[in-house]
Amino acid sequence: MLQNDLILKAAKGEAVSRTPVWLMRQAGRVLKEYRAVRNKFADFKQFVQNPEAAAEVTVQPVDIFKVDAAIIFSDILVVPEAMGLPYQMAEAKGPYFEKVIKNLQDVDALHVAEPESSLKYVTDAIAYSIDILANRVPLIGFAGAPWTIFAYMVEGSGSKNFSVARRMLYTEPELSHKLLHKIALSTAVYLQAQIAAGVHIIQIFDSWAGILPHNQYIEFGINYIKMIVDAVKAKYPHVPIIVFCKDAYNARAQLSKLNIDVLGMDWCMDPVATRNIVGTNITLQGNLDPCVLYGSENDIKTHTQNMLTSFGKHRHIANLGHGLYPDIEADKIKHFVEAVQNYKD
Amino acid sequence: MLQNDLILKAAKGEAVSRTPVWLMRQAGRVLKEYRAVRNKFADFKQFVQNPEAAAEVTVQPVDIFKVDAAIIFSDILVVPEAMGLPYQMAEAKGPYFEKVIKNLQDVDALHVAEPESSLKYVTDAIAYSIDILANRVPLIGFAGAPWTIFAYMVEGSGSKNFSVARRMLYTEPELSHKLLHKIALSTAVYLQAQIAAGVHIIQIFDSWAGILPHNQYIEFGINYIKMIVDAVKAKYPHVPIIVFCKDAYNARAQLSKLNIDVLGMDWCMDPVATRNIVGTNITLQGNLDPCVLYGSENDIKTHTQNMLTSFGKHRHIANLGHGLYPDIEADKIKHFVEAVQNYKD
Numbered sequence: 001m002l003q004n005d006l007i008l009k010a011a012k013g014e015a016v017s018r019t020p021v022w023l024m025r026q027a028g029r030v031l032k033e034y035r036a037v038r039n040k041f042a043d044f045k046q047f048v049q050n051p052e053a054a055a056e057v058t059v060q061p062v063d064i065f066k067v068d069a070a071i072i073f074s075d076i077l078v079v080p081e082a083m084g085l086p087y088q089m090a091e092a093k094g095p096y097f098e099k100v101i102k103n104l105q106d107v108d109a110l111h112v113a114e115p116e117s118s119l120k121y122v123t124d125a126i127a128y129s130i131d132i133l134a135n136r137v138p139l140i141g142f143a144g145a146p147w148t149i150f151a152y153m154v155e156g157s158g159s160k161n162f163s164v165a166r167r168m169l170y171t172e173p174e175l176s177h178k179l180l181h182k183i184a185l186s187t188a189v190y191l192q193a194q195i196a197a198g199v200h201i202i203q204i205f206d207s208w209a210g211i212l213p214h215n216q217y218i219e220f221g222i223n224y225i226k227m228i229v230d231a232v233k234a235k236y237p238h239v240p241i242i243v244f245c246k247d248a249y250n251a252r253a254q255l256s257k258l259n260i261d262v263l264g265m266d267w268c269m270d271p272v273a274t275r276n277i278v279g280t281n282i283t284l285q286g287n288l289d290p291c292v293l294y295g296s297e298n299d300i301k302t303h304t305q306n307m308l309t310s311f312g313k314h315r316h317i318a319n320l321g322h323g324l325y326p327d328i329e330a331d332k333i334k335h336f337v338e339a340v341q342n343y344k345d
Numbered sequence: 346m347l348q349n350d351l352i353l354k355a356a357k358g359e360a361v362s363r364t365p366v367w368l369m370r371q372a373g374r375v376l377k378e379y380r381a382v383r384n385k386f387a388d389f390k391q392f393v394q395n396p397e398a399a400a401e402v403t404v405q406p407v408d409i410f411k412v413d414a415a416i417i418f419s420d421i422l423v424v425p426e427a428m429g430l431p432y433q434m435a436e437a438k439g440p441y442f443e444k445v446i447k448n449l450q451d452v453d454a455l456h457v458a459e460p461e462s463s464l465k466y467v468t469d470a471i472a473y474s475i476d477i478l479a480n481r482v483p484l485i486g487f488a489g490a491p492w493t494i495f496a497y498m499v500e501g502s503g504s505k506n507f508s509v510a511r512r513m514l515y516t517e518p519e520l521s522h523k524l525l526h527k528i529a530l531s532t533a534v535y536l537q538a539q540i541a542a543g544v545h546i547i548q549i550f551d552s553w554a555g556i557l558p559h560n561q562y563i564e565f566g567i568n569y570i571k572m573i574v575d576a577v578k579a580k581y582p583h584v585p586i587i588v589f590c591k592d593a594y595n596a597r598a599q600l601s602k603l604n605i606d607v608l609g610m611d612w613c614m615d616p617v618a619t620r621n622i623v624g625t626n627i628t629l630q631g632n633l634d635p636c637v638l639y640g641s642e643n644d645i646k647t648h649t650q651n652m653l654t655s656f657g658k659h660r661h662i663a664n665l666g667h668g669l670y671p672d673i674e675a676d677k678i679k680h681f682v683e684a685v686q687n688y689k690d
Contacts, residue, residue, distance in 0.1 A: 158505070160503070161635075161667070161670065163635070163636055163639075163670050163672075166634070166636040167636050167639040169636070170634075170636055170637060170639055170640045170644065171639055171640055210592070210613065211613070212613065213612055213613055213634055214613065214615055216634075247555070247592065249594040249595075249613075250594075250613065250614075250615065250618075267558055268555065268556070268557065268558055268559065268594075268595065269595075270559055270595065273595075289511070289515075289558055289561075290506075290508070291508055291511040291512050291514075291515055292515060294508075294512040294515055294516055295515045295516055299515065322506070325506065325508050327508075
């Protein structure tokens with residue numbers, strides 16, 4: 001039995017004694033304890049693929065920030081790698097692919113990921129994390145949404161406009177669907193494997209949700225999130241699912257109709273307006289501007305309290321509206337977590 | 346008297362025989378005729394600062410694409426340079442500042458731009474363009490919105506999150522307002538000088554409108570656009586003003602209440618939903634996804650016609666939802682322009 005299951009309760013819409021809180025990218029470069037582990041490895045991928053090290057940094061934020069959940073330390077690009085397209089990581093610039101997907105042959109050369117072999121380092125890291133956590137808080141599993149993974153696999157790296165990936169949706173719709181379908185199948189079995197290994201709740205990240213016109217995002221984005229959600233829920237109906245689609249202003253209504261429990265919000269989305277759009281039958285997660293954590297302790301407290309008031313206590317999981325920026329001081333993160341946990345409505 | 350004043354009529358809400366069309370970044374690298382002029386100069390800034398060359402490339406799209414307006418060839422960062430902060434241009438990476446704004450001393454060291462001296466190369470280019478255009482179509486003037494200019498001046502270059510610039514809004518609000526005020530004053534006199542030199546209509550670009558929470562964008566973004574709009578309208582009440590705020594989903598209602606004539610829309614904004622938000626007393630501009638122009642002639646025609654049907658004939662100026670991507674073929678641009686100009690509703 002978990003000692004603190006506030007996040008699971010909030011996700012399911014059950015009553016909670018207070019709003020739970022965690023932070024996207026909480027296991028990362030903001031912590032000197034993380035950097036100490038990271039520096040034992042010559043490169044990022046060796047680190048990600050080492051289950052003991054991944055478990056160690058996964059649990060650090062629980063010990064240090066007292067957050068209400070851990071999230072397994074990994075990267076969304078482990079999925080394309082498990083499909084046959086290895087990624088590289090240049091930490092200053094971000095991840096990239098040396099080979100990109102250009103044509104149907106490239107898509108056909110990929111296989112559906114087999115998590116029990118090529119992603120065993122993740123499920124092992126989950127098992128180790130569960131051991132170290134010793135039922136203190138839930139562990140969150142995650143994966144990228146197919147459109148975001150597709151964008152990286154076709155573009156090769158982060159991009160200003162993702163015009164190469166977006167171009168493919170117009171010029172090669174069949175190829176695009178075939179690739180997205182393969183990514184969605186891989187992601188579904190990967191998330192099922194994470195749950196089998198012990199995660200209590202999962203989050204699907206669609207970082208590039210905001211760069212497609214509405215109908216295109218439904219066709220090439222939401223449809224494949226739905227495929228994953230339905231596959232995971234068919235096997236694990238009681239495991240809550242969070243979907244975080246950054247900048248997906250137009251898609252909030254459609255997303256809320258999926259069989260998901262929590263909708264993640266970026267910092268530009270208004271809590272009240274979003275609640276009006278999605279109705280009361282879903283939990284909202286977010287959405288403090290990460291830049292607030294550059295401010296003073298007092299300002300962090302004020303902004304956090306205002307955010308909590310806007311969301312209300314019911315069906316809310318406090319978080320940032322995006323991942324932590326790596327140059328934020330650890331103490332500022334503590335102020336944020338404490339402001340949530342000490343809030344009296 | 347202009348031979349073709351469709352854009353001015355559409356901007357003012359007057360009846361038009363057909364929807365007018367131009368493209369953001371129509372004067373640029375997509376044209377081999379542009380590259381021929383560009384290659385005469387060792388660097389980009391020499392080119393921008395040469396009025397004859399700037400006028401030549403300004404008019405090229407009117408000759409080649411038969412668009413319904415020219416837009417003066419320049420860069421939004423000429424304004425900070427005229428305030429005392431010179432920019433550099435690395436064409437592969439985009440513009441950047443060697444020195445950035447870090448503190449109040451840096452802000453105090455800047456002056457309000459004096460267009461009659463430090464931006465004379467732009468007003469000269471406008472005068473030359475007006476000569477070459479010989480009343481065929483209107484000439485559009487432009488400037489960046491204060492928040493976007495601020496973001497570059499503080500961040501130093503384009504950025505994934507603009508976390509340095511956004512941080513400053515939280516940690517140094519007074520400094521931020523002081524800098525934005527100086528930028529707005531400079532931009533207002535700059536746009537007035539462009540009108541005095543001959544432009545018929547102006548556009549204000551707020552490229553980074555979408556990365557601020559709503560209240561912050563009102564305080565640090567829209568307020569300064571309003572300052573410019575009011576100053577320009579006080580002197581030139583009959584010159585239409587277009588405001589294009591990319592990704593400003595939350596701000597459309599507020600923007601439509603400014604004393605502007607046209608609201609520019611990016612490709613993710615829905616024409617019908619946007620019209621419902623802004624009402625009928627404003628013209629909409631946009632918003633074809635630039636990636637459509639990677640497709641076939643037939644697909645370009647279909648997408649363009651669908652867009653025109655969504656907007657309706659009244660109070661619409663056809664355009665892309667963002668600037669042309671530099672690798673789009675010139676013929677595809679002609680297909681787009683022709684699809685608009687031959688459309689029968």
